[in-house]
Amino acid sequence: MTQQIYKGFHTCKDKGGYEHIVKNIPFKSGSGEDQWLTEGFYFWTDSPYWARKWLGTQNKVIGQFDIELCRETELLDLVGNVEHQLEFVKLKDTVLRHLDFVARKKICVHQVISYFRKRETIFPYSAIKAEDGRRLESIRFIDPKFQARKETMDLVTRQQMCVFEKAKDRIKLTGFDGPPEFTARFTS
Structure with missing residues (x-):
């Protein structure tokens, strides 16, 4: 089991x-059907970039956290793990078999x-990481004269992690990204 510390905001x-x-x-978060990854504690991952964008110009606080999870058994990583993405497709297909058209x-x-x-027993995960297709920019891999399909690489994608209640003890506040008065007062 490989424990890994993920940075969350x-x-x-x-x-x-x-x-x-x-x-x-x-x-x-709430428990309603409008929660993307269901009920839990939501974090923007890796960088405070998207955390700073969230809530627009409202007065906000951005907490910085370390989240310790086993990357093989506790985190369903739908961003950086193709095997997990394939597993999610199977899970989706299982649900679809029980539904009408x-x-x-x-x-x-x-x-x-x-x-x-x-x-x-089927879904042992304590957290899910996903992205929603938003990005800051994209760039072509190679000059279009060499590539008819013009595939691009997305940069600064909007990724979130939802940690379920059962893993709340794996979340540690390490500081604040803002506002400045919170950053200045915080001592770990």
């Missing part, structure tokens, strides 16, 4: 003051994860 509204936020961050057309990531989170 959690954005929340600047409400309740420093002590309240330090005591309660990260905040767990109309319901199949409406299937979404949230529904697949919700279905399998209730079946821990």
Whole structure:
């Protein structure tokens, strides 16, 4: 089992003051069907770039975290692991077999994860990492005169990790990316 520390950035509204936020961050998402990766603690991964964009110009706090997970057994990595992506396709196909034609057309990531989170023997994961197709920019791999299809590489993709409640003890606040008064006051 390979434990790995993932860097995460959690954005929340600047409400309740420093002590309240330090005591309660990260905040767990709701449990509604609008939660992309189901209920859990959401983090922008690797860099605070997307955390700073989240919530627009609202007053916000960005907590920086270390998240320790086993990359083979605890994290379903749908960004950087093709085997995990293939596994997710199989999970999706399993759900589709139980649905009628109309319901199949409406299937979404949230529904697949919700279905399998209730079946821990099949779905032992404590967290999921995914990306939504947003990116800052893309660049062609080679000059188009050599390549008819013009494949590109996406850069600064928007990646999130959702850590489930059962792994909350694997999340450690290591500081703040902002606002400056939080950064200055924090001591680990």
